[in-house]
Amino acid sequence: MALLLVGLVLFIGIHSIRLFAPDWREFMMQQLGENNWKMLHAVVAIIGLLTTIMGYGYARYSAEWLWVPPVWTRHVAALIILFAFIYIAAAAMPYSKIKARVGVPMVVGIKLWAFAHLISNGTTADVVLFGSFLAWAVANFVISRRRIKQQGETFLAPDFKYDFIAVVVGVLAYVAVAFYLHGLLIGVAPFAV
Structure with a gap:
């Protein structure tokens, strides 16, 4: 279940920055550059999605x-x-x-x-x-x-x-x-x- 939770935090977290921290997002885009920010966002989202899928795969076999x-x-x-x-x-x-x-x-x-x-x-x-x-x-x-x-x-x-x-x-x-x-x-x- 821990792997599933880590994946969800990464995937949902990166997709929540625009919602809950738009000013920080804008600051990071200025610091890193828009393309670098998008690349970072994509990498974190992909890692989060794959971790979520693996975590769910493991968790569902032992879930109550x-x-x-x-x-x-x-x-x-x-x-x-x-x-x-x-x-x-x-x-x-x-x-x-x-x-x-x-x-x-x-x-x-x-x-x-x-x-x-x-x-x-x-x-x-x-x-x-x-x-x-x-x-x-x-x-x-x-x-x-x-x-x-x-x-x-x-x-x-x-x-x-x-x-x-x-x-x-x-x-x-x-x-x-x-x-x-x-x-x-x-x-x-x-x-x-």
Whole structure:
């Protein structure tokens, strides 16, 4: 469990600097240079992500069950995660109506992903991993929306073309992950019979 916690501190920590220490972030970008800061951010994020994945892999085999989720939670989670993929895809669309509406669709996608995994998994490792991401995403959403409002930031959304692309990309990514990659990479096939 310690490795999982270290990974989460690194990954979520580096992604929280902009939220909780924006002045320090700006100072570091000036000291190091923007490209060096981005490189440092990327390196810490990758190390954190890999450590989180390894830590979760180890922790889930020795984790205690806090509850045994009913089978129906897997079906609900599958539907919620479909929407998570669509929101995450919308984050890459510059003129998406989804992006204009929520402001931070990537964070909404992460919230949905974490919540879905929390309701359908019941070990201590699951609660630590997905609960951490859910708490971070909720805080990120609130802070980011407040910042967007204070800065008067608006998102142009000329038509639904970008939303259509986000839906198609999200659904294709969902199918690839749910029916192939999740089992291959995580060792759990969500739709196994």
